[in-house]
Amino acid sequence: MNNKDWRNLGLAALGLAIAACLPLSGNGYYLTIGVTIAMYTVLATSWALFSGPTHYISLATAAFYGLGTYVVAMGIDDVPYVILLVIALGVGAIAAGLVGLATLRLSGVYFVIFTLGLAEMTRQVVTWIQSNWGGHQGNYVLTDITEEMIYWQLLAVAACVYLVGWLIGRSRLGFALKIIGNDEVVAAHSGINTARSKVILFMVSGMVAALVGAILAPRWTYIEPSMAFSPMLSFQVVIMALLGGVNRLWGPLVGVIPFTLLWEAVSISFPNQTLLLMGVAFLLIVYAIPHGFVGLIEKYNARFRGDG
Amino acid sequence: MDKRKILSVRNLTKRFGGLVAVNAMNFDVGEHEVLGLIGPNGSGKTTMMNLISGALKPSSGEISLQGSRISDLPAQDINRKGVARTFQLVRLLPSLNVLDNAIAGAVFGHRQRWGQEAEDYAMQMLERVGLSEQAQAPISKLTYIDQKRLELARVLAGDPKILLLDEWLAGLNPTELETGIELIRDLRGEGRTIILVEHVMDAIRSLCDRCVVMNSGVKIAEGTPAEVLADHEVIRAYLGDEDA
Numbered sequence: 001m002n003n004k005d006w007r008n009l010g011l012a013a014l015g016l017a018i019a020a021c022l023p024l025s026g027n028g029y030y031l032t033i034g035v036t037i038a039m040y041t042v043l044a045t046s047w048a049l050f051s052g053p054t055h056y057i058s059l060a061t062a063a064f065y066g067l068g069t070y071v072v073a074m075g076i077d078d079v080p081y082v083i084l085l086v087i088a089l090g091v092g093a094i095a096a097g098l099v100g101l102a103t104l105r106l107s108g109v110y111f112v113i114f115t116l117g118l119a120e121m122t123r124q125v126v127t128w129i130q131s132n133w134g135g136h137q138g139n140y141v142l143t144d145i146t147e148e149m150i151y152w153q154l155l156a157v158a159a160c161v162y163l164v165g166w167l168i169g170r171s172r173l174g175f176a177l178k179i180i181g182n183d184e185v186v187a188a189h190s191g192i193n194t195a196r197s198k199v200i201l202f203m204v205s206g207m208v209a210a211l212v213g214a215i216l217a218p219r220w221t222y223i224e225p226s227m228a229f230s231p232m233l234s235f236q237v238v239i240m241a242l243l244g245g246v247n248r249l250w251g252p253l254v255g256v257i258p259f260t261l262l263w264e265a266v267s268i269s270f271p272n273q274t275l276l277l278m279g280v281a282f283l284l285i286v287y288a289i290p291h292g293f294v295g296l297i298e299k300y301n302a303r304f305r306g307d308g
Numbered sequence: 309m310d311k312r313k314i315l316s317v318r319n320l321t322k323r324f325g326g327l328v329a330v331n332a333m334n335f336d337v338g339e340h341e342v343l344g345l346i347g348p349n350g351s352g353k354t355t356m357m358n359l360i361s362g363a364l365k366p367s368s369g370e371i372s373l374q375g376s377r378i379s380d381l382p383a384q385d386i387n388r389k390g391v392a393r394t395f396q397l398v399r400l401l402p403s404l405n406v407l408d409n410a411i412a413g414a415v416f417g418h419r420q421r422w423g424q425e426a427e428d429y430a431m432q433m434l435e436r437v438g439l440s441e442q443a444q445a446p447i448s449k450l451t452y453i454d455q456k457r458l459e460l461a462r463v464l465a466g467d468p469k470i471l472l473l474d475e476w477l478a479g480l481n482p483t484e485l486e487t488g489i490e491l492i493r494d495l496r497g498e499g500r501t502i503i504l505v506e507h508v509m510d511a512i513r514s515l516c517d518r519c520v521v522m523n524s525g526v527k528i529a530e531g532t533p534a535e536v537l538a539d540h541e542v543i544r545a546y547l548g549d550e551d552a
Contacts, residue, residue, distance in 0.1 A: 172415055172422060179412050182401035189361060191387040191416035191466065 012162060020155055023148040031147050035219070037260045038154035039212055043233075044241040044252035046161050046208035049168060050201040051238075052246030053177035059234040060099065060115035063122040064092045064206040066229035068213025070126055073139035073223040081143065081218075088214035089207050095122075096206025100199035116231065123229035130225070138224035145218040153215045161208055165249045168204075173197055239278060242285045245292025254293045314339045314501055315360070315391075315470060320369035320379070322355055329355040331525035332369070337470070340499045342492075344506060344516035344533065348546055352525040353505045354396055357474045360503070361393045362386035373470070390418040390469035394476050396505075398455045400447050400462075407443040410434050410461045417466025426465075433461040437491060453484040460491070471495070473504040477511050489514060509537070521545070 022034045043061055051058055068088040075084050103114050130136065168174040176197045180187045187194050217223060236259075244255025259281065266277050289296050315337040322330040330352045337343050345353050358364040360371055362383035371379040378386050392413070401409050410430035414421045421429050434440045437457040442450070450458060456476060463471060477488045489511050495502060496515060506512050512519065512533050519536045521529040523545040529536045536542050 175412070175415060178404065179401055182403055183399055185363070185395075186399050186401060186412070188383040189363070189387055189393055190413050190462070191384050191418070191420075193384050 012159075016155060016159055020152065023151060028147070031151060033260065033264060035147060035151050035154065035216075036264075037256055038151060038158060039216060040237065040240055040256045040260060041253050042154060042158050042161055042212050043209055043237045044244070044256055045158070045165065045249070046205040047237050048241045048246040048249075048252050049161075049165050050177075050198075050205045051241070052251075053174070053181045054198060054201070055181050056104070056198070057112045057238060058115045058202070058205070059112060059231070059238065060096075060118050060206070061209050061237045062229050062231055062234040063099075063115075063119040064095060064209035065213035065233060066119070066122060066126070066225070067091050067095055068210030068215075069217045069220075069223055069228040070139075070213075070225075071210070072214045072217035073141050073228075076139075076141050076143060076217075081145070085211060085214050088210045092207040092210025093203045095210070096203040097199060099206070100202040101195075104195060104198045104202065116234070119229050119231055119234060123225045126229070127225045138222055140222055141217050141220065143218045147219070150215060150219055154212070157208065157211060157215070162249060164204065168201070169249060173200065177201060235278065239281050239285065243281060243289070243292055245294030247291065248294050251292055251294040254297075312339045313337070314341075314374055315503075316372050317356075317360075318370050318372070320356075320359060320371060321367050322352075322359055322364060323367045328525050330359065330366075330522075333522070333525075333527055335520045335527065335530060337501060337503060338517075340501055341517050342496050342502045342504065342515055344504055344512045344519040345522065346506060346512060346519055346536075347522035347528075350524075351522040351545075353522055354474060355525075356522065357393065357472050357503070357505055360386075361391060361472055384416075387417055387466065387468075390467075391472065392417060392463040392466050392468035392470070393472035394456075394459045394463055394474055396474045396478070398452075398459050400455060400458060402447050404447070405443070406439060406445050406447065406450070406458055407431065407434065409447065409458055410465050413462035413465035418469065419467035430461070430465050433464045434458075436464065437461045438487075453480055453488065456480070456488070457491075464495075469501060471500055471502045473502060473506075475505055475507065477506060477508045485511075513537075 019034075019038075023031055043065070047058065047061060050056065068091070071088040071091055072081070072084050075087070099118060103111055106114060176187065176192045179190065179192060180194050180197060184194055213228065220227065240255040240259045241252040242255070243259055244253060245251030263274060263277060267274055285292070313336045317333055317335050320330055320333045321328065333356065345356060347353055355364065359366050359379070362378070362381060362385070366379050369379070370377050373389055373391065378389060378391070381389075401412060404412065407427070407430060410433055411426050414426040414430050431440060431443060434443055437460050439454060439457050439461060442454070447455070460476065473492070476492070477485060480488050485508065492502070492504070492511070492515055504515070516533050518531065519533050520527055521536050521539070521542050528541045528545060529539045
């Protein structure tokens with residue numbers, strides 16, 4: 001570790017400490033927004049760990065998130081909560097591993113469509129299982145877990161995701177993914193096991209999404225498939241990550257914060273126009289800032305220093 | 309053949325639907341040998357290279373490296389066993405700089421290095437091909453021959469036993485061509501085993517120990533460059549019946 005690494009680590013720890021103080025404000029509304037921001041930060045950052053370097057756009061976040069939510073929904077009456085979190089991690093990893101093995105040979109748009117269909121399919125399967133064996137569609141999740149606890153759990157997961165992301169970025173695996181994202185043929189001909197590298201990273205992001213789903217389950221009290229597997233979640237994660245920028249570990253955060261605040265503002269004043277906001281954000285990404293806010297910042301930084 | 313065999317191609321056939329691109333090919337490559345794979349356009353040379361590197365799977369027949377079969381392995385395993393290639397149309401990694409492109413070849417290949425060691429070795433390879441000055445430059449700043457050099461540096465960085473150069477000299481202007489031939493001659497001098505697909509006759513004459521000539525997927529001649537270039541069937545394949 002060099003000086004810059006220590007400085008970044010210090011900054012990250014400071015940021016985390018400040019964020020952890022939010023519940024002390026005693027303002028329930030801020031806390032609610034804080035939970036949403038923390039949730040999307042974790043989801044978007046872990047999404048970018050895989051999709052950033054490889055350019056495989058995954059819309060499967062909702063599938064893994066929903067699985068995690070359902071692990072808690074179905075087990076909360078019989079199994080300790082902490083164990084359920086561990087099970088959610090395992091289920092997310094296994095599901096992502098299977099999906100990865102089956103689909104990561106697909107390229108470009110086929111992969112995108114498959115992952116979108118996957119969330120829908122998982123939802124149908126869960127619904128089918130519930131109505132055939134569970135006898136009901138939804139589940140009550142009644143716990144004494146408070147919003148503060150959810151928030152702190154998410155912050156802890158965020159810290160882990162940043163740490164894992166940083167480690168991957170310095171590892172051979174991270175370098176392999178960069179090469180795969182540039183040219184998969186070259187990667188294979190340079191000795192990289194492309195399928196394995198992609199599946200490992202896809203599993204990491206699937207695990208995290210499932211864990212987040214499990215952590216948030218107590219927030220909803222009543223859970224049903226259409227909510228847990230909402231495709232909107234997948235799209236929001238992609239848009240926030242791209243808006244911030246996926247080439248830096250902290251990039252998605254820069255997209256999550258403004259987008260969540262804007263989303264809140266729009267839902268309060270114009271509750272029917274949230275989809276419009278999503279559409280506009282998407283156009284903005286495609287036409288104006290393909291590398292996200294981070295790309296923009298770095299471009300102006302470079303110009304300021306006079307090299308570009 | 310008196311040299312020790314390092315690569316053997318036996319009865320190798322590749323069909324694309326009804327088209328037989330490579331038809332029952334047989335040849336050996338000796339250690340430290342430079343073998344030219346030549347023939348008119350569409351004769352199956354690049355398909356042959358793709359079969360050796362693992363980019364394509366043969367329909368039948370086999371390729372073995374030092375006695376062990378490699379033709380059913382995926383490309384990454386073949387690369388790790390020591391067969392590395394360049395591409396007919398240069399393939400670089402545009403989001404990485406020159407040095408990182410070279411390091412990409414050093415980390416996962418036949419001889420694997422990481423960290424400072426990989427960087428040092430990649431840097432040596434850049435020096436080797438004459439690109440060390442531009443180590444920190446982005447790919448977009450490179451001229452065509454420099455792109456080709458960089459691809460060669462990436463391939464060399466994995467310390468391969470066998471180098472496959474697919475028309476590495478194509479598209480260079482006369483001065484660049486001279487530099488290019490010189491560079492391959494140096495590699496030859498280091499005792500590397502090289503298979504090259506080439507159209508440039510000067511390069512074939514001055515670089516190759518032996519040539520295998522293909523036409524319509526079959527081997528029509530094999531021997532020293534002088535022998536095969538004087539061969540009637542080879543001349544007919546290149547120039548047509550009337551001129552032979």
